[in-house]
Amino acid sequence: xxxxxxxxxxxxxxxxxxxxxxGIIYYQAISWILNDQNDKALKVEEDEVFDxxxxxxxxxxxxxxKDQQISxxxxxxxxxxxEFINTQYQxxxxxxxxxxxLVSSVTVNGKYYKVLIVESKVETxxxxxxxxxxxxxxxxxxxxxxLVANRLILNRLWQPFYSILRELQLFNVTExxxxxxxxxxxxxxxxxxxxxxxxxxxxKLDYKDxxxxxxxxxxxxxxxxxxxxxxxxxLIQTDNFSERQSKLLNDLYGAVSRLSRLNQSLLLLVKIExxxxxxxxSINLKTLIEELLAxxxxxxxxxxxxxxxxxxxxxxxxxxxxxxxLLNNLIINAVRHNHPGGEIIIDLNTDSFTIKNTGDAHAxxxxxxxxxxxxxxxxxxxxxxxxISKQICENFNFSLNxxxxxxxxxxxxxx
Amino acid sequence: xxxxxxxKLLIIEDEEGLRxxxxxxxxxxxxxxxxxxxxxxxxxxxxxxxxxxxxxDITLPGGNGISILKKLKASNYTDGVLIISAKNSLDDRxxxxxxxxxxxLVKPFHLSELKARVSAIIRRKMYNGSxxxxxxxxxxxxxxxxxxVHDKPVKFTRKEFDLLIYFIANKGKxxxxxxxxxxxxxxxxxxxxxxxxxxSHIKNVRKKLMExxxxxxxxxxxxxxxxxxxx
Numbered sequence: 001x002x003x004x005x006x007x008x009x010x011x012x013x014x015x016x017x018x019x020x021x022x023g024i025i026y027y028q029a030i031s032w033i034l035n036d037q038n039d040k041a042l043k044v045e046e047d048e049v050f051d052x053x054x055x056x057x058x059x060x061x062x063x064x065x066k067d068q069q070i071s072x073x074x075x076x077x078x079x080x081x082x083e084f085i086n087t088q089y090q091x092x093x094x095x096x097x098x099x100x101x102l103v104s105s106v107t108v109n110g111k112y113y114k115v116l117i118v119e120s121k122v123e124t125x126x127x128x129x130x131x132x133x134x135x136x137x138x139x140x141x142x143x144x145x146x147l148v149a150n151r152l153i154l155n156r157l158w159q160p161f162y163s164i165l166r167e168l169q170l171f172n173v174t175e176x177x178x179x180x181x182x183x184x185x186x187x188x189x190x191x192x193x194x195x196x197x198x199x200x201x202x203x204k205l206d207y208k209d210x211x212x213x214x215x216x217x218x219x220x221x222x223x224x225x226x227x228x229x230x231x232x233x234x235l236i237q238t239d240n241f242s243e244r245q246s247k248l249l250n251d252l253y254g255a256v257s258r259l260s261r262l263n264q265s266l267l268l269l270v271k272i273e274x275x276x277x278x279x280x281x282s283i284n285l286k287t288l289i290e291e292l293l294a295x296x297x298x299x300x301x302x303x304x305x306x307x308x309x310x311x312x313x314x315x316x317x318x319x320x321x322x323x324x325x326l327l328n329n330l331i332i333n334a335v336r337h338n339h340p341g342g343e344i345i346i347d348l349n350t351d352s353f354t355i356k357n358t359g360d361a362h363a364x365x366x367x368x369x370x371x372x373x374x375x376x377x378x379x380x381x382x383x384x385x386x387x388i389s390k391q392i393c394e395n396f397n398f399s400l401n402x403x404x405x406x407x408x409x410x411x412x413x414x415x
Numbered sequence: 416x417x418x419x420x421x422x423k424l425l426i427i428e429d430e431e432g433l434r435x436x437x438x439x440x441x442x443x444x445x446x447x448x449x450x451x452x453x454x455x456x457x458x459x460x461x462x463x464x465x466x467x468x469x470x471x472d473i474t475l476p477g478g479n480g481i482s483i484l485k486k487l488k489a490s491n492y493t494d495g496v497l498i499i500s501a502k503n504s505l506d507d508r509x510x511x512x513x514x515x516x517x518x519x520l521v522k523p524f525h526l527s528e529l530k531a532r533v534s535a536i537i538r539r540k541m542y543n544g545s546x547x548x549x550x551x552x553x554x555x556x557x558x559x560x561x562x563x564v565h566d567k568p569v570k571f572t573r574k575e576f577d578l579l580i581y582f583i584a585n586k587g588k589x590x591x592x593x594x595x596x597x598x599x600x601x602x603x604x605x606x607x608x609x610x611x612x613x614x615s616h617i618k619n620v621r622k623k624l625m626e627x628x629x630x631x632x633x634x635x636x637x638x639x640x641x642x643x644x645x646x
Contacts, residue, residue: 222501223430226523230436233526236589236639237440246637253593253639260523295600298574302612 004154011146019139023132030131034124035100039084042102045070045117053106059113067120072106075114080105089120097122160184164193171200173207174273215270218263225260232256258382265384269372272322272391279319285327285348286311288320292328293346296335305338309346314353316415318396326392329385330355330411337409345408351415356408363404370400421445422537425466427457427483428499429475433522437470440526441533443587454478461487461494467537468495470529471516473502481514488515495536499524525594527585534584550583551645552629564627574599575620582633582643591640617641 045068052060059072069089082104089099101118160182167179179197184190232252241249289311293300300307316323334344334357342358368374370390373383393400393413403410424441428434429452438448449464451457454477461469461483469487473480484496496516500507508519517536520529538548538557546558554563560576562569571579581598582590595613621633636642 219501222522223433226501227430227432227436229523230433230440230526233591233594234436234439236591236636241637241639243638246639249639250592253591256523257593257597298612298616299600302615 003158004151007154008147008150011150012143015143015146016139019135019142023135023139026135027128027132030128034127038100038119038121038124039102041068042084042100042117042119046102046104046115049104049106049115049117053108057109059106059108067123069118071116071118072113073116075105075112077107077112078105079112080114087118089118089122091120098125157186160186160189161192164189164196168196168200173200173203211270211273214266218266218270221259221263225256225263228256229260262382262384265382265388268325269384269388269391272388272395275395279321280317281320282315282317283320283323285314285316285323285353288323289327289346289348292324292331296331299335300344303335303338304341305335306343307346308343309348311346311348312350314348314350314415316396322392322395326389326413327353329389330413333357333385333411334409353413353415354410356405356410358407359409361407364402364409366402369402421447422533423447423465423467424449424533425457425460425464425469425494426450427470427475427480428472429453430472436526437529440530440588452476454480454483457483458486461492465492466494467540468497468517468533470533471496471498473498473500473507473511481510484511484514484516493540495533495540497529497532497536499529525591525597527581527588527590527594528598530588531581531584531598548580548583550586553579553624555580555583564624564629567627569623569627571620571623574616575623578616578620579624582641586643586645589636589640589642595640 049060049070060070062070062072080103083102085101085103087099087101088096091097098121099118100121101116104115104117106113106115163180163182167182170177171179179200181197182189182193184193232249236249289309293307293309331344331346334355337359338344338357339359344358345354345356347354347356370386372387374386390400399412399414401412401414403412422441424447426434426437426441426448428437428450431452434450434452438450441448449460449466451460454475457471457475458478471480471483475483480498480500484498487494487496498511498516498519499522500511500519501522511519517539518532520532546556548555548557552565554566555576556562557580560573562571562576562579577599578595581595592613595617599613599616617633621631625631630645632643632645634642634644
């Protein structure tokens with residue numbers, strides 16, 4: 001949920017609740033005041049009746065008044081309790097309005113009368129209605145103003161926050177871009193900005209250290225690997241090895257060459273990430289793929305893999321060295337995870353390069369295969385091939401994706 | 416007799432283990448190998464003596480191998496130079512080759528690969544113009560990439576041709592299957608430890624040579640590799 005939405009929701013709910021409560025109290029208060037006014041008028045009328053009776057010793061003449069009606073009725077002595085009542089006001093024959101009445105009593109010449117004075121409440125109610133309508137109007141207007149104001153204020157107020165957020169989203173630890181300073185007078189956002197800048201700087205520094213470490217470590221490893229390699233080459237020149245010794249030496253060779261490839265891959269990865277390879281040139285991918293396939297022909301043959309290609313002419317501007325590695329990795333990958341008698345289908349058109357291969361009948365986890373050292377069981381690779389491929393693609397703004405469409409594992413590069 | 420190329424080499428390498436292995440691998444009848452472990456030792460040697468080929472490590476105690484190369488070129492010495500470096504950087508490679516190095520080999524490498532590269536450099540230097548490599552009844556035209564046995568042409572594929580030259584350069588040495596695979600397919604080849612396809616290439620080379628009337632010079636060596644020998 002967006003901050004504004006949540007803020008508006010809370011704001012509006014509280015406003016409406018408070019307004020409703022205020023409205024009810026207001027209504028009650030006004031009703032009470034107006035009722036009180038009515039009652040006072042009734043009392044005045046009652047007093048007038050009493051005065052008249054006192055003075056004239058007879059009941060006053062009952063005459064039609066616009067908004068007041070008085071009636072007298074004989075009643076048993078002391079049977080009437082004085083009280084104010086809500087009653088009906090007969091405006092015309094068969095036309096009633098709500099009214100307020102006072103029931104009282106008066107004794108004239110020893111006769112006991114019940115006095116009923118009724119006043120129309122129509123005007124009072126009209127007044128209440130108008131006041132109520134105005135109140136509702138004010139509430140609605142206030143809500144509207146609040147909504148608009150919130151939107152404006154929040155958007156403006158939170159602008160620095162959103163720009164910091166945008167910066168963070170664009171942040172990439174491998175890139176050299178700095179987090180831009182957001183200009184704001186709000187202290188919290190300034191602090192946030194500072195914290196973000198510090199954290200990202202630190203992350204970049206750590207990343208740089210890590211890269212430097214990887215590079216240095218790999219470099220330092222090269223020499224001992226070279227020594228082992230050369231000593232093995234020297235060792236096999238000495239004569240007479242038993243079958244057992246030969247097997248051991250073979251295993252050693254295998255391990256050393258894997259170690260050395262792993263090391264080369266790490267160094268290459270660091271180099272790509274550092275964007276240290278800039279031999280950009282125009283490359284005809286069709287020719288390159290054909291060359292690479294010719295190079296690997298023996299291996300396809302040995303593994304009885306059928307390779308079919310549909311290659312259009314496609315030129316890209318990139319490092320030839322890296323493009324070779326990229327395509328070679330994908331092709332070798334398609335061979336390594338294939339089964340004898342399987343097939344590889346390569347498609348190249350102006351938009352994309354697609355390589356499909358038969359293999360294990362289950363999809364690979366596409367969120368993991370591009371991570372470092374992710375290997376499927378039984379893979380002899382370094383676990384860096386696809387990571388390198390992905391990095392190379394990112395380097396040239398290509399996308400590299402994996403799909404499993406029965407029965408083929410498919411890798412697609414989109415240019 | 417182009418088959419017996421005596422070499423005078425200078426190995427400039429600070430890592431003792433590697434230096435010794437290279438020295439041992441290259442030292443055989445007629446070859447002279449000298450070594451230098453530091454920048455100053457190397458500079459002293461190149462100022463005093465000339466070599467057929469100098470194996471030059473870039474990172475040396477006391478200086479940079481690139482400046483040794485610059486010194487050589489500034490003095491117009493024609494020694495062949497093969498850079499052996501731990502830096503597999505394209506820029507370094509290009510800089511080295513631009514400055515006049517003949518080849519560039521990245522650590523780690525197989526000694527047989529080094530030998531093949533050095534032999535190629537020396538062949539180019541010593542027999543300028545002649546591209547003929549002769550071994551007994553086999554004669555190879557390196558330029559035209561053709562091969563004759565007893566003066567009769569034999570058809571070799573590109574890989575078989577490379578393989579034979581590689582063997583001849585490493586005559587008398589056991590070459591591991593790994594080294595052969597890396598030579599023929601490059602670093603890209605990390606497909607399992609299945610070298611069956613090497614076997615079929617070697618089988619073809621032997622068959623073609625023997626059918627053309629040459630002796631069988633290629634021997635399997637304890638299941639580890641192969642040896643090209645005239646004995």
